[in-house]
Amino acid sequence: NCLHVSDADLKANGGRIFARAAQLLPPDEPTLLATADARDVRALARRHFTKLLRTRALLPPAGRVLVEDVEGRTTHGLELVEVHVCAAASAVVGNLLTPFARSVCYERDGLRGMQIARGEDEWSPCTDIYGRSARAVARGGA
Numbered sequence: 001n002c003l004h005v006s007d008a009d010l011k012a013n014g015g016r017i018f019a020r021a022a023q024l025l026p027p028d029e030p031t032l033l034a035t036a037d038a039r040d041v042r043a044l045a046r047r048h049f050t051k052l053l054r055t056r057a058l059l060p061p062a063g064r065v066l067v068e069d070v071e072g073r074t075t076h077g078l079e080l081v082e083v084h085v086c087a088a089a090s091a092v093v094g095n096l097l098t099p100f101a102r103s104v105c106y107e108r109d110g111l112r113g114m115q116i117a118r119g120e121d122e123w124s125p126c127t128d129i130y131g132r133s134a135r136a137v138a139r140g141g142a
Helices: 007-013 016-024 039-046 061-066 076-087 099-118 134-139
Strands: 002-004 031-034 092-094
Touching (some): 002 076, 002 099, 007 016
Parallel strands (some): 002 031
């Protein structure tokens, strides 16, 4: 599974955002926490998810050069990796109005189309963490 929580979501909702996410994703299954990587954020998320994963922690040290600059700061390379990983996840939950979530869902929709064409079981569509409908998200809000 993949959970995307933006800095704005955290600022507006604090830890409640993870309680809401735990209602939409199985809290005992492995879940990638995409883009929010601060230690205090991970602590909040772990209150609700028992098998929390982080891309940076999964990368071997030699692979970190692809997603970090010389001072150890995250580059857009990490987000690109997370977009691809999240697009292939069993379930995706996030704020579907963010560019990151829109990228994930766009790629996921393409992958779902290939699954349908091959007659395979398809993944569920992305789920908005605030419960907005696909139509509302397409309009850009509530």
